[in-house]
Amino acid sequence: MKFHWFAEVTYDDLPDNFPAPGEGAWMDSEITLADSRKVGEQYRMFLRLMQQADKVGFDGLAVNEHHQTPFAMTPSPNLLAASLASSTENAAILVIGDSLALYNPPTRVAEELAYLDCLSEGRVIAGFVFGTPMDSTFAYGRVPVELRDRFHEARELVTRAWRETEPFAFNGKYNQLRYVNVWPRPIQERPPIWVPGSNSIETWELVTREDYCYGHLSFSGLQAAKPLVDGYWDYVERNGGDMNPHRMAFTQLICVADSDAEAEAKYYEAVKYFQRVRNPAMRYATPPGYNTEKSMTTQMQHGTSGVDPADKLRAARGEMSFWEYDEKGFIIAGTPDRVAQRVRELATELRIGQLITSLHMGNLNEESAAENTHLFGTKVIPQLRDLWADEEDRWTPATSQQRVAANAPVPATRGKSGA
Amino acid sequence: MSITHYKSGPFSLRTLRLGRPAGPDGGDTDPVPLLYVHGYERHPGEAPFLSRLAGDREVLAPELPGYGESQGVDHLTDVHDVALLLRDIVEGHGYEHVDVVGHSLGGMLAAEFAVVAPDLVRSLVLVGSYGLWLDEHPMADPFVLTPEQLADAKWHDPTRAAEETAIEVAETALEKAIERTRNIGTATKFMWPIPDRGLSRRLRYLQARTLVVHGEDDGLVPTEHARELARLIPNAELELVAEAGHVPMFECEDEFVALVQKFLR
Numbered sequence: 001m002k003f004h005w006f007a008e009v010t011y012d013d014l015p016d017n018f019p020a021p022g023e024g025a026w027m028d029s030e031i032t033l034a035d036s037r038k039v040g041e042q043y044r045m046f047l048r049l050m051q052q053a054d055k056v057g058f059d060g061l062a063v064n065e066h067h068q069t070p071f072a073m074t075p076s077p078n079l080l081a082a083s084l085a086s087s088t089e090n091a092a093i094l095v096i097g098d099s100l101a102l103y104n105p106p107t108r109v110a111e112e113l114a115y116l117d118c119l120s121e122g123r124v125i126a127g128f129v130f131g132t133p134m135d136s137t138f139a140y141g142r143v144p145v146e147l148r149d150r151f152h153e154a155r156e157l158v159t160r161a162w163r164e165t166e167p168f169a170f171n172g173k174y175n176q177l178r179y180v181n182v183w184p185r186p187i188q189e190r191p192p193i194w195v196p197g198s199n200s201i202e203t204w205e206l207v208t209r210e211d212y213c214y215g216h217l218s219f220s221g222l223q224a225a226k227p228l229v230d231g232y233w234d235y236v237e238r239n240g241g242d243m244n245p246h247r248m249a250f251t252q253l254i255c256v257a258d259s260d261a262e263a264e265a266k267y268y269e270a271v272k273y274f275q276r277v278r279n280p281a282m283r284y285a286t287p288p289g290y291n292t293e294k295s296m297t298t299q300m301q302h303g304t305s306g307v308d309p310a311d312k313l314r315a316a317r318g319e320m321s322f323w324e325y326d327e328k329g330f331i332i333a334g335t336p337d338r339v340a341q342r343v344r345e346l347a348t349e350l351r352i353g354q355l356i357t358s359l360h361m362g363n364l365n366e367e368s369a370a371e372n373t374h375l376f377g378t379k380v381i382p383q384l385r386d387l388w389a390d391e392e393d394r395w396t397p398a399t400s401q402q403r404v405a406a407n408a409p410v411p412a413t414r415g416k417s418g419a
Numbered sequence: 420m421s422i423t424h425y426k427s428g429p430f431s432l433r434t435l436r437l438g439r440p441a442g443p444d445g446g447d448t449d450p451v452p453l454l455y456v457h458g459y460e461r462h463p464g465e466a467p468f469l470s471r472l473a474g475d476r477e478v479l480a481p482e483l484p485g486y487g488e489s490q491g492v493d494h495l496t497d498v499h500d501v502a503l504l505l506r507d508i509v510e511g512h513g514y515e516h517v518d519v520v521g522h523s524l525g526g527m528l529a530a531e532f533a534v535v536a537p538d539l540v541r542s543l544v545l546v547g548s549y550g551l552w553l554d555e556h557p558m559a560d561p562f563v564l565t566p567e568q569l570a571d572a573k574w575h576d577p578t579r580a581a582e583e584t585a586i587e588v589a590e591t592a593l594e595k596a597i598e599r600t601r602n603i604g605t606a607t608k609f610m611w612p613i614p615d616r617g618l619s620r621r622l623r624y625l626q627a628r629t630l631v632v633h634g635e636d637d638g639l640v641p642t643e644h645a646r647e648l649a650r651l652i653p654n655a656e657l658e659l660v661a662e663a664g665h666v667p668m669f670e671c672e673d674e675f676v677a678l679v680q681k682f683l684r
Contacts, residue, residue, distance in 0.1 A: 141612035145604045173496070283563035287611075289604025293597050300593055 056377030097127025221329015273362030438473030458523030485605030572638030
């Protein structure tokens with residue numbers, strides 16, 4: 001099983017009363033709340049944490065794209081990835097992902113990911129995303145009903161731009177290019193492609209047909225995700241897709257400490273902060289036409305994350321105890337052994353081979369995040385390497401797999417004797 | 420009244436026909452038929468104002484592709500495709516020319532139609548019409564309003580919101596929600612993120628005599644937009660309707676019908 005270090009790059013100094021009731025953290029948050037020098041300090045902190053993760057045995061370093069929100073100040077994942085590509089050695093650079101419909105022309109994605117793959121010696125994973133409604137339709141003004149069509153056209157253009165050995169013309173509906181011949185090309189013949197989705201059958205169809213890695217990135221935990229992820233795997237099986245667990249990624253907030261009490265003391269405030277500032281105001285959540293009718297039908301019946309709306313509200317308001325967050329799956333917390341056992345259960349139940357672990361969340365301080373990273377890397381990951389070990393992983397780069405295996409720290413002995 | 424499905428190429432449009440059909444050869448004594456182009460939310464069905472306008476002429480009110488039951492929206496990319504489809508509808512019904520009333524998004528599309536088909540459009544009425552963007556007169560984003568906010572914006576008196584009619588709609592709550600999303604999603608093609616697809620550049624070519632009708636209390640399209648439309652269209656009159664919002668045909672039906680009938684006489 002593979003583990004990818006991730007953090008939403010959340011601004012850490014928002015006032016306690018943010019966001020106002022009925023409001024959210026996307027689109028119209030007051031910019032006066034942010035101190036740009038502090039943002040810069042945070043960027044440097046996230047780079048240090050990811051460089052640490054690269055050394056302690058993580059398989060990938062995940063970066064994402066969001067716009068106009070203090071919840072995730074990563075307008076260009078490729079920029080953050082560029083810093084990592086030149087300052088890390090082992091882990092995959094998991095760009096999860098570039099919002100294909102927002103790049104004009106999308107060959108920019110083919111070029112930048114190729115640049116990253118060259119710079120990282122072949123460690124890039126190419127995540128392609130639709131982008132949240134807030135990102136793609138509001139912040140970037142894409143027409144909701146055209147977004148999917150634009151995404152698919154861009155995906156075809158990017159993959160073809162990597163594949164073709166001669167210059168070609170591309171006469172698309174949204175992109176017209178007379179000469180496509182991108183320089184450079186990736187080191188990998190074609191970087192692994194991941195496409196996360198929110199329970200939409202069209203995305204299931206795409207990833208099954210193209211043999212991409214699918215991602216359920218809702219931070220919702222095992223119970224809420226179970227019916228949705230089961231639905232995905234049923235679909236894959238019915239349609240003759242590859243049932244390899246490495247074709248499935250999942251996000252999970254993780255809070256490791258030497259004791260359960262210490263975990264609560266260190267992470268509770270940060271978890272509440274994360275939950276408080278992650279949601280958009282309702283008006284920006286569901287633009288008309290963003291979801292297809294087919295998806296809308298299933299989503300109105302099952303939701304997109306599977307989380308009970310009442311729980312979602314209580315989680316956002318910080319009305320849960322630390323251990324209720326844990327019980328409901330919003331976090332997995334506790335000692336390395338407890339966390340390993342719960343991750344094993346999660347990964348087995350959901351058939352997940354790629355866990356995107358959020359080891360920094362909300363306004364967590366660097367010291368705690370570094371300790372979290374250290375404990376997870378040295379005391380949790382080694383306990384879980386046996387999981388799916390007999391299944392080939394074609395969805396992380398060969399180079400990162402070899403280097404992580406060669407450079408992983410010597411596994412800590414289980415239990416207390418290793419300390 | 421009849422509901423037919425107008426079929427042409429990839430399009431199938433549920434179409435409401437009201438009033439007395441014109442004679443077989445559209446003789447000079449026959450009143451000019453009226454084409455009604457509905458607004459961004461939905462087709463109004465057999466609304467009282469349409470029945471009254473059909474008192475002395477035929478009214479043809481197609482439901483646009485992507486709305487309700489009508490098919491073919493994937494074959495529309497921009498407003499010009501819709502303008503050409505409207506021409507197809509008018510010619511397909513054998514009309515030599517028509518008067519056109521367009522409401523809201525339908526006003527913007529009707530104006531585009533009149534620009535590309537000057538021979539077909541005798542007179543044009545634009546009601547609460549979208550199509551412009553004026554930096555100094557910001558307009559509400561119709562796609563982020565709650566139902567209550569939308570009613571407040573659309574109506575001078577939002578307590579009357581239930582008076583607005585709609586063409587036969589889906590039955591279950593889920594079907595209704597999906598239909599509404601389909602309709603509004605279609606509108607995003609022409610109105611997202613800003614309902615300006617360049618109409619102001621083309622209005623100088625609009626030859627039809629035009630009446631711009633606008634509710635003084637329209638909370639979706641500011642009245643300044645109506646003034647600007649009337650200024651940009653070479654042969655236009657402006658009528659502001661007091662105590663009306665975005666749907667004067669419902670909120671001030673008598674006044675609206677009288678204005679339109681007087682102008683089209």
